[in-house]
Amino acid sequence: MPHVDQHLSGDWLEADESVRIRLVANDQELPVEAPPRCTLADALRDNGLKGTRLGCEQGSCGACTVLLDGRPVRSCLMLAVQAEGGRLETVEGLAAGGELHxxxxxxxxxxxxxxxxxxxxxxxxxxxxxxxxxxxxxxxxxxxxxxxxxxxxxxxxxxxxxxxxxxxxxxxxx
Known part of the structure; x- marks a missing residue:
């Protein structure tokens, strides 16, 4: 499976090809394999982080908001490959040591x-x-x-x- 960095040189992907994406979500490595057109919201949900909700899927409602490098982003509008190397925090990461935030x-x-x-x-x-x-x-x-x-x-x-x-x-x- 190619890594996203391998395609920065301009190589084209087939429609059914996926890439490996390096994400850190809630201080843990999250190995993601997804098509380049996969949204960050879908990638998070597909990898067990179901707290990220999909509402309007147009960026209007905010249900999909996560923090990327400390800043809120609409994960339904962002491709997973755009978060490559970023530090994500989802609602699952708010509670620490069994205590609610x-x-x-x-x-x-x-x-x-x-x-x-x-x-x-x-x-x-x-x-x-x-x-x-x-x-x-x-x-x-x-x-x-x-x-x-x-x-x-x-x-x-x-x-x-x-x-x-x-x-x-x-x-x-x-």
């Missing part, structure tokens, strides 16, 4: 999930924001969260959960 606890405590379909995308979007901007204000958090869609909670509980997690993270837990 502050965001996961806050979503539970504040009723920020109902059907749960959008939850992983919101968690990853919020995790990326709070790492990059730990002191983000209410309006900044609202602005960033508005990039994802939720039909069940109306958004208010999600905002409250992220604010609560932010307070907890500032206190040193999570």
């Amino acid at each position: 502050a965001l996961q606890r806050a979503f539970h405590d504040h009723g920020a999930l109902q059907c749960g379909f959008c939850t992983s995308g919101f968690l990853m979007l919020a995790a990326g924001l709070l790492r990059e901007e730990p002191d983000a204000g209410r309006e900044r958090i609202r602005e960033v969260l508005s990039a994802n869609l939720c039909r069940c909670t109306g958004g208010g509980p999600i905002l409250q959960a992220v604010l609560a997690a932010q307070r907890e993270l500032r206190g040193g837990r999570g």
Whole structure:
């Protein structure tokens, strides 16, 4: 099986050919073999990381949001080969040592999930924001969260959960 680097020279692949892609997901090597046209979302799900949801598959809903090198990306719009060599974090990677992340606890405590379909995308979007901007204000958090869609909670509980997690993270837990 060819590796993605072998095709950077301009070699063409047959329609049914796959390539090996080097990914690190949640601090573990994730050996992926996929056709070059396979989305990152599909590659993650096909390799056991089912927390990444596929909603609209057009980048509008945010359910597929994961962190790539610490930044939120829509994994339904990105090809798996584009993530070659990158460090991915999915919702499965938030909890550490058997303990839920502050965001996961806050979503539970504040009723920020109902059907749960959008939850992983919101968690990853919020995790990326709070790492990059730990002191983000209410309006900044609202602005960033508005990039994802939720039909069940109306958004208010999600905002409250992220604010609560932010307070907890500032206190040193999570």
